[in-house]
Amino acid sequence: MGGCDKSKVFFYVLKDYVYICSGNKHFSPLVFHFSSIMKRISLLVIFFLPLLVMAKGREDTRLVVITIDGLRWQEVFTGADEELINDTKQVRDTAELRRKFWRDTPEQRREVLMPFVWNTIAKQGVLVGNRNKNSVMQVANKTNISYPGYSEMMTGMVDEAIKDNDPVNNMHRNVLEVANQDQRYAGSVVMYGSWKSTRFAIHNEAAGIPASVSYEAPVAKKQTSRLKLVERMMEGMPHYWRSEHFDAFTYAYALETLMNDHPKVMWISFGDTDEWAHSRNYNLYLDATNYTDAFIRDLYEACESDRFYRGKTTYIITCDHGRGFGKDWSDHGSRTKGSEATWFMAFGKGVQPLGETVNNGPFYTKQFAATIAKVLGIDFTPESGEQLQSLPLGK
Numbered sequence: 001m002g003g004c005d006k007s008k009v010f011f012y013v014l015k016d017y018v019y020i021c022s023g024n025k026h027f028s029p030l031v032f033h034f035s036s037i038m039k040r041i042s043l044l045v046i047f048f049l050p051l052l053v054m055a056k057g058r059e060d061t062r063l064v065v066i067t068i069d070g071l072r073w074q075e076v077f078t079g080a081d082e083e084l085i086n087d088t089k090q091v092r093d094t095a096e097l098r099r100k101f102w103r104d105t106p107e108q109r110r111e112v113l114m115p116f117v118w119n120t121i122a123k124q125g126v127l128v129g130n131r132n133k134n135s136v137m138q139v140a141n142k143t144n145i146s147y148p149g150y151s152e153m154m155t156g157m158v159d160e161a162i163k164d165n166d167p168v169n170n171m172h173r174n175v176l177e178v179a180n181q182d183q184r185y186a187g188s189v190v191m192y193g194s195w196k197s198t199r200f201a202i203h204n205e206a207a208g209i210p211a212s213v214s215y216e217a218p219v220a221k222k223q224t225s226r227l228k229l230v231e232r233m234m235e236g237m238p239h240y241w242r243s244e245h246f247d248a249f250t251y252a253y254a255l256e257t258l259m260n261d262h263p264k265v266m267w268i269s270f271g272d273t274d275e276w277a278h279s280r281n282y283n284l285y286l287d288a289t290n291y292t293d294a295f296i297r298d299l300y301e302a303c304e305s306d307r308f309y310r311g312k313t314t315y316i317i318t319c320d321h322g323r324g325f326g327k328d329w330s331d332h333g334s335r336t337k338g339s340e341a342t343w344f345m346a347f348g349k350g351v352q353p354l355g356e357t358v359n360n361g362p363f364y365t366k367q368f369a370a371t372i373a374k375v376l377g378i379d380f381t382p383e384s385g386e387q388l389q390s391l392p393l394g395k
């Protein structure tokens with residue numbers, strides 16, 4: 001290339017041959033036969049394509065985890081309970097509640113109670129836990145209460161020493177913490193919860209996970225005027241429960257933070273269902289189930305209309321424990337029969353449309369951590385050393 005201006009190098013194709021032109025005046029000699037170059041390129045593509053596809057599997061993704069405290073599988077899969085909806089001790093106005101949530105068949109009742117679950121999630125995703133159809137899921141811990149349930153789902157193991165709901169830090173490694181240590185997700189994992197103890201279940205400060213629960217300020221990077229308004233409203237409402245704020249605030253904090261900060265992983269923990277059940281208020285328990293379904297729809301629609309999340313997000317939903325049945329419906333715990341029963345649903349990226357699954361299980365809530373790890377493409381081994389299978393995602 002002696003004497004040529006190297007800044008003006010270009011290729012020239014003429015009659016199947018590639019010439020290289022360097023400089024203003026000089027043509028270099030013939031360089032390559034064009035078709036042989038194409039052959040080489042094709043071979044390179046064939047050789048490297050599987051590696052590219054494998055690398056794609058290690059890509060980052062987006063995950064929205066939603067938990068609904070103490071929502072029974074009975075309401076999720078069969079809608080309003082006939083015995084309870086007609087019980088004037090549990091329901092203030094049975095006629096009004098029947099108008100809202102009573103229909104002739106379980107399929108109609110569950111759809112009117114949770115329309116987003118049954119019109120969208122059931123068509124696009126997978127549901128587990130309808131015991132009437134022999135799909136069984138339950139907690140592995142023996143307490144059937146909340147903190148041990150959240151600990152189990154996030155650490156992937158049961159610690160028999162964890163048996164109450166105190167807001168104390170969980171000393172076991174959890175799957176969100178491991179995600180936050182992965183360079184793809186570092187600094188991009190956030191948690192919002194209604195009930196105080198939820199953030200302690202993931203020991204969020206040591207794990208480096210920003211979290212806000214129970215009347216705390218939002219942990220968003222961008223503190224918008226909308227977030228300030230939500231916080232002000234929460235302060236100005238009766239603090240009806242001592243260690244738990246209403247889910248509407250959890251929803252608003254979460255939605256605003258998703259849209260402004262674009263975290264890759266968020267855990268949103270709702271709790272109204274459990275509180276109204278403990279109050280033996282079947283009206284408000286059903287209402288909470290119904291508006292939580294609408295919160296999930298809104299969160300999904302907002303994410304799918306945002307380029308950061310659209311088509312790249314998996315949504316997984318579960319509960320921390322079940323409840324009793326009949327007169328024991330309001331309660332849960334080791335002495336409440338049936339309160340070990342849980343359920344699971346997933347939809348979005350990477351989830352096959354299996355719909356409501358039947359004749360499977362028993363699955364355990366502790367498999368939830370493995371499910372999160374699978375969705376995020378991270379390696380996670382619980383401290384127990386017991387490597388668990390993901391809950392069904394269809395592949």
Ligand SMILES: [Zn+2]
Binds near residue numbers: 070146332
């Ligand atoms: Zn409870």
